[in-house]
Amino acid sequence: MATLTVFTPTYNRAYILNQCYESLVRQSCKDFIWLIIDDGSTDNTKELVEEWMKNDNKFEIRYHYKKNGGMHTGHNAAYELIDTELNVCIDSDDFMPDNAVELIVNFWNKYGSDKYSGIVALDVYKNGEVIGCKLPNKKSTTLSGFYDNGGQGDKKLIYRTEVINKYPSYPEFKGEKFVPLDYKYLLTDQDYELLIMNEAVCVVEYMEDGSSRNMFSQYYKNPRGFSFMRKVHMIYDKKFINKFKNCIHYVSGSLIIKNRKFLVESPKKFMTLLAYPFGCILYLIILRKNRQGEI
Secondary structure, three states, X not given: OOOEEEEEEEOOOHHHHHHHXXXXXXXXXXXXXXXXXXXXXXXXXXXXXXXXXXXXXXXXXXXXXXXXXXXXXXXXHHHHHOOOOEEEEOOOXXXXXXXXXXXXHHHHHHHOOOOEEEEEEXXXXXXXXXXXXXXXXXXXXXXXXXXXXXXXXXXXXXXXXXXXXXXXXXXXXXXXXXXXXXXXXXXXXXXXXXXXXXEEEEEOOOOOOOOOOOHHHHHXXXXXXXXXXXXXXXXXXXXXXXXXXXXXXXXXHXXXXXXXXXXXXXXXXXXXXXXXXXXXXXXXXXHHHHHOOOO
């Protein structure tokens, strides 16, 4: 059995997926499985993957097709299928440096234990520049703790499969296709820290059709998913300012879906009441952007 599963949720990305595949072929260590979660693609993704499966890759390729449901449902499907000790998500428009798997496996074999949920490592741009900032010079951290202490930029998370599956799956809301992925990460942070590895294991390219580039649109089109996550942050965020910001966004999202019970359902009722005027302003800004075709 391999140590690591590299899983890639994808939707109509046949035009760029080969970049990820080729980086996996070049890996100096083949102690991994590649799991492609096809989120209902209508292009030639399936045929492309089937051709790759015929090659002498030196690693196993698994392909799973599902009805289109959004990135979070792809993660749900992946976590149900993964049977290796570790897992890492590499998006369909990203790829791994040639030594990434070797770095992960060797680092975990040397420092890993049941005490940790996994490893946090670096994402970089194609020019090698670290996205945001490097990780702190210490042994471990929670992801939320890293950001609370001034950390910036996307980071690559390599989780123990046993740990990530201890926590609830991402919820699915009818008519919506996005729930922020930090839901499971934030829950994991309550019980475990991540080992810090200040090494690049993913090269990131933010595509024009990617979720990161279209977050405002995602916010408007998936208000239930975002409102759900705002409530989770109200419970677990450590800083008052972060809780208050989430209350503002929770109010805005609740107005979008016309949820009259939002105050009763809020885990921070008084703070939500204080945030109500600001949430109304944000709601009006979102409506204006929608009318102007900016969303």
